[in-house]
Amino acid sequence: MSGSKRVNISGVFSSQTQVSVGTGTTTRKAIQKTYWFAEENERGEIYIQPLNRNYVPAGTKQHMGRDEFLDNYTPEPEFYNSTVYPKMKELNTSVQRGEAHRTKSEAYSAEYEFNHALNFDEQNVRANFGLGLTYLERGNVTKADDIFKRLVNIEATFKPEHKHLFNDFGISLRKNGMIDQALEYYHKAEELTENDENLYMNIARAYFEKGDFKQCYSYLKKSLALNPEMEEAGLFWLYLKDNGYILSDAEDIPGFNPPERKKRKHAIPVEDFEIDF
Template identity: 40%
Template sequence: MSDYPQILGVYSLQLEAEIGTGGTAEKRSNITYWYARQISQKEFEVQPLNAHHVPSGVRTVLGELDFLKQYTPEPSYYQIHTVPALETLARKIEQGEQAFSAGNMDEAEGQFIKALMIDEKSIDANYGLGEVYSHTKEFNKLKRVLNTLLGISEAFTYEHRQKFNKFGISLRKNGHYDESIRYYKKSLEIVNDDENVHFNLARVYFEKGMNEPCMASLKDALNINPQFMEAQKFLRYCEKNM
């Protein structure tokens, strides 16, 4: 198993900007704080901290030399601000998931919303809240959460594959077919070599009565994995009965 990614903590980036013009011009330093991970032997990933001291927003990958030259470790900042904030965020998400599993949708919604107040782009919290609204069939709220997730590319990567699959199944089982199709198509724009996504998209098309797209998605799944038994059986059924 790979030793990466490794959490390095919080680092600062200091940039100088010139304020004013002519004789009144002066240089001022601007310091920003970033959450850093080492993702390979020679690559480092930085993500800005938000107002609540947690990583949120676009991740940037840097080479070793650029990272070491530009960024300065801030261990005290990490321990005092970021670690407690991340622990609170994780606790709210865990409490939301427990409430959802217990069937307490109001409590689950409240905990996920509290988590999003710490990090509005939290993938886990958005997935959790999306599942709540999928289950309660609150379409407008579900649509807002889905739009948020569709704008976060990392939500569709392998790192979040378990939550991704669970949410997609929830959309389909609760009859949100159009939303499910949008969701899976967005995933395929980012990760196109996952036969399971093509298969799950085929199931949505099947339930909508869209036979040709269903079979096309099954063939896409089998092009990636010809030994995919469920897709083989599903395609044979479709070809026989449609």
């Protein structure tokens, strides 16, 4: 209809590939069908993600133009409605229940729900974050370390929509004495995100805990260079200077004016020098 708004593509589609089956004289050609979950953004870019053996979208996303997609992929609405959508709904419901239980400090119920979600997709970022945080809150460092190793290798962990979650996880790693893991985690985030004063601030805080004051100073300086008015970083800077950890002039950072010293070193718990974002 003229003037109607185009509907963005979203749902399950299939692609077909010709493959060889058998060997020698028994070799024959067969058609292999692969299922994908596809979503189109407002810029007309279509992202496709393969379905795993549990029929939920999992793994690396690929993007392509609309014309290329429409030429090579076939819609599968019945399969989506009967199989894929119910599985996706169950996975997301389990994650939401797990997050609700964790908020209420119901650790065992949270663990059950997050593990149930991971049965559908072992790389689900929210479920892994939730389970990792649950283990850390219970003081189960060994299991938390297993989750950490999984998360640090999932690139989607560090996407903007997960920023708050990966920050919570990094802080919890540090608070549980897993300083090296927290730093590895934050540095992976540093590789995958643009300059971020909050991330630099938290890296500085982790290096402080490690006793590496040179790196602490370096990252705190990066944070203040990006945002000279960041109060937490400014107070942290004063704390380091007042307690002899750094001797450099604050004026080395263009635009930075240290906060009023009415908040003296004895009134500033070093634990406060970390920031959610």
